[in-house]
Amino acid sequence: MSHLPTLLWHELRVLFVSASTYIAAILALVMMGFFYYFTIIQLVAADQESPPGELFFSTFWVPVLLVVPMLTMKSIAEERRLGTLQTLLTTSVSAGEVVLSKFLAAYIFYIVVWLAALAFPLIAAQVLSQDGIRDLLLDPGPLLGGYAFVFLTGALFIAVGIFSSSLTRSQLVAGMLTFSITFLLIIGVMALQLLNLSSEAEVLAAPALSYLQIFNHFEDFIRGVVDTRPVIYYLSGTALVLGLAVLSVEARI
Numbered sequence: 001m002s003h004l005p006t007l008l009w010h011e012l013r014v015l016f017v018s019a020s021t022y023i024a025a026i027l028a029l030v031m032m033g034f035f036y037y038f039t040i041i042q043l044v045a046a047d048q049e050s051p052p053g054e055l056f057f058s059t060f061w062v063p064v065l066l067v068v069p070m071l072t073m074k075s076i077a078e079e080r081r082l083g084t085l086q087t088l089l090t091t092s093v094s095a096g097e098v099v100l101s102k103f104l105a106a107y108i109f110y111i112v113v114w115l116a117a118l119a120f121p122l123i124a125a126q127v128l129s130q131d132g133i134r135d136l137l138l139d140p141g142p143l144l145g146g147y148a149f150v151f152l153t154g155a156l157f158i159a160v161g162i163f164s165s166s167l168t169r170s171q172l173v174a175g176m177l178t179f180s181i182t183f184l185l186i187i188g189v190m191a192l193q194l195l196n197l198s199s200e201a202e203v204l205a206a207p208a209l210s211y212l213q214i215f216n217h218f219e220d221f222i223r224g225v226v227d228t229r230p231v232i233y234y235l236s237g238t239a240l241v242l243g244l245a246v247l248s249v250e251a252r253i
Helices: 006-017 019-045 052-057 062-070 077-082 084-089 095-116 118-125 130-135 140-166 171-194 199-212 214-222 229-252
Strands: none
Touching: 006 095, 019 052, 019 062, 019 095, 019 118, 052 084, 052 118, 052 130, 052 140, 052 214, 062 095, 062 140, 077 084, 077 171, 084 095, 095 140, 095 229, 118 130, 118 214, 140 171, 140 229, 171 214, 214 229
16 A cells, blocks of 8 residues: 555545536535525524434435536546556556545545535524524534534445446446436435335345435434444445455456
C-alpha cells in the first residue's frame, strides 16, 4: 500500500476538478435544500411528532441515487476504456491500491457534499427567531444520528459504484448498474417486506429482511440507538464489494 497516498491524491484532484461531480453535488444540494425547506414549512405550520432532522434525513435515498452513480461511474470504466488502467497495473501498483484509492476519493467527496448540507439547519436557525424552533433545528441527537447513518451507509453505496465501474468500459452502463443495485438495496428489501408471503416463507425471511432493511437502521440511528449489527453489515458489505472489485480488475487486465 505504499502507492496509496499518491494514487489517492491524484483521484481527489480528478474529482475536485471534474465538472460532472460538481453538477452532481449541486443538484443533490438543491434537492436537499428543497426537502429542508418543506420540512421547515411543515414545522412552522403545525407541530410535528418527528424532529426536523429526522424528516430531513428520511429523504437520504434521493441524493444518494443521484450522487453515487455520478461520482463512481467514471472511476474504473473510463480508465479501462482509455487503456490507462492496464498501463498503471503493469507498474508496481496493485489492483487493491487502485480500487481503494478510487473508493476513498469518492467517499471523501460524498462526505463533503453531505457536510455542506449542514448549512441548511444553521441558516434556518439564524433566520427563524422562535427559540423553540431553533432548538429543534439544532437538536444534536437527530443531526449526529443522521450523519452517522449517512456516512456508514455511504461507504457501502460508494463501494457498489466502484464495483459496478470495474465491470464495464462504459460510464453509462456503470452508472445505470450502480443506480439499479443501490435502488434495490434501499427500496427493494422494503418492497419484499410488503409482499404477502406464505406463512412458512414469511417466518424464514422476516429476520433476514429486517436485518437488511436500511430504513429500519435509519430509524434506530436517528433515535440514538446504535446497534453493532448494522455497523457490521455495512462495513463487511463494503469490504466484500471492494474485494469483488479488486478481483474484477485483476481478471480483466
